[in-house]
Amino acid sequence: MDINQLQTFIRVSEFGSFTKAGEQSFISGTAVMKQINRLETELNLKLFLRTATGVTLTPQGKKFLPYVHQLLALLDTAIEETRKVRLDDKQVISIGTSILHPADPFMVLWRQLAPRLSKFQLRLVQLQEDLTSSNREYALLGRSSDLIVGTFDNTTLKQSFRAIKLGAYHFGIAVRSDNPLAQLDTIKFENLANQRLLTVPTGISEKNDQLRSEMLNTVSSIRMVETDGRYDINTFNRAVDENIALISLTPWKDIHPNLVTIPLETKITVPYGLISTKFPGRITDNFLNAFLQVFNQK
Incomplete structure (x- = not known):
C-alpha cells in the first residue's frame, strides 16, 4: 500500500468512476482500476462495488474512507512540521521545474520580492517524467512539488488547479x-499555407484551440498534424526529424539546438503563472496568499 493508492481511493469514492478519477489524476481509468485492485488485495478488503454505470463504496469502503482522510492529513502535517525544523523554522515551498515548465520566469520575480517574504524558503525540484500521465508535470503537483510555473486557461483550471x-x-x-x-x-498565417503544422489535439488547451481556429479560418490549406497529447521532448525531436513546423511558446524558444522559433503574428497569448492544486495544504496556501499580496503591491 502506498500514498498514491490511498489518494486514488479517495478520488474514486468522490467521482464514483475509475475513468473520471483517472481524468483528475491524468492517468487512464484502467490504471486507476489496477491501483484499486492492488489496494484491495493488499488489505484483503472489498472497497468498491463495480457496476456497468460506475462504482460505489462497500460498507467496508465507507468505514475505511474517513481513516484515509485522517491518515493523509496527518502525513501532510508531519511533512510540513518537519520542513520547518529542518530549515530554521522557515516555511519551505517546493517549486517544480522541467524543460517544458521552467521556473525561470518566477525566479526573476522572486529575487525582487523575497525580502518581503522572508519567512518562506524556496526549494527547486526537478520534475520527473511520469509515463502513465497525459499531463506529466501537472499530475505531479502536490506530490513531488507544491507549485509549478506553467500555462493555464479555463480547461486547466477546471481540472482541480488554481493559478496566480x-x-x-x-x-x-x-x-x-x-x-x-x-x-x-515574423510569421503570418499566410506564410503557413500548405504547410504541415505540429500541434496538440483540440480540447487540451483553450488558447491553442482558439489559435487553430483563427489559423484555419484565415488559411484553410494549413494541415494540422496532432501529437498524442501534450508536448514532451520527443515532440521537438519529431519537428526536427520530419522537418515539420511546430506551434511553440515563449519559454521553448531555445529548447532544441536545431530549431529556430519565429514570432507568430497573432493577438492570442497564453497566461502563465504559479499553479497549485485547488487544496494545496496550509503552508502552500499561506505562501500563495502572502505572495499575492506582495505581488499586487509591486
Missing part, C-alpha cells in the same frame, strides 16, 4: 534552421 497569473507567453512557430520559414522575422 504572472504574465503571458506568446506563440511562435518553431522550424528547423534550414527551413525557408526560418529566414522570416
Whole structure:
C-alpha cells in the first residue's frame, strides 16, 4: 500500500468512476482500476462495488474512507512540521521545474520580492517524467512539488488547479534552421499555407484551440498534424526529424539546438503563472496568499 493508492481511493469514492478519477489524476481509468485492485488485495478488503454505470463504496469502503482522510492529513502535517525544523523554522515551498515548465520566469520575480517574504524558503525540484500521465508535470503537483510555473486557461483550471497569473507567453512557430520559414522575422498565417503544422489535439488547451481556429479560418490549406497529447521532448525531436513546423511558446524558444522559433503574428497569448492544486495544504496556501499580496503591491 502506498500514498498514491490511498489518494486514488479517495478520488474514486468522490467521482464514483475509475475513468473520471483517472481524468483528475491524468492517468487512464484502467490504471486507476489496477491501483484499486492492488489496494484491495493488499488489505484483503472489498472497497468498491463495480457496476456497468460506475462504482460505489462497500460498507467496508465507507468505514475505511474517513481513516484515509485522517491518515493523509496527518502525513501532510508531519511533512510540513518537519520542513520547518529542518530549515530554521522557515516555511519551505517546493517549486517544480522541467524543460517544458521552467521556473525561470518566477525566479526573476522572486529575487525582487523575497525580502518581503522572508519567512518562506524556496526549494527547486526537478520534475520527473511520469509515463502513465497525459499531463506529466501537472499530475505531479502536490506530490513531488507544491507549485509549478506553467500555462493555464479555463480547461486547466477546471481540472482541480488554481493559478496566480504572472504574465503571458506568446506563440511562435518553431522550424528547423534550414527551413525557408526560418529566414522570416515574423510569421503570418499566410506564410503557413500548405504547410504541415505540429500541434496538440483540440480540447487540451483553450488558447491553442482558439489559435487553430483563427489559423484555419484565415488559411484553410494549413494541415494540422496532432501529437498524442501534450508536448514532451520527443515532440521537438519529431519537428526536427520530419522537418515539420511546430506551434511553440515563449519559454521553448531555445529548447532544441536545431530549431529556430519565429514570432507568430497573432493577438492570442497564453497566461502563465504559479499553479497549485485547488487544496494545496496550509503552508502552500499561506505562501500563495502572502505572495499575492506582495505581488499586487509591486
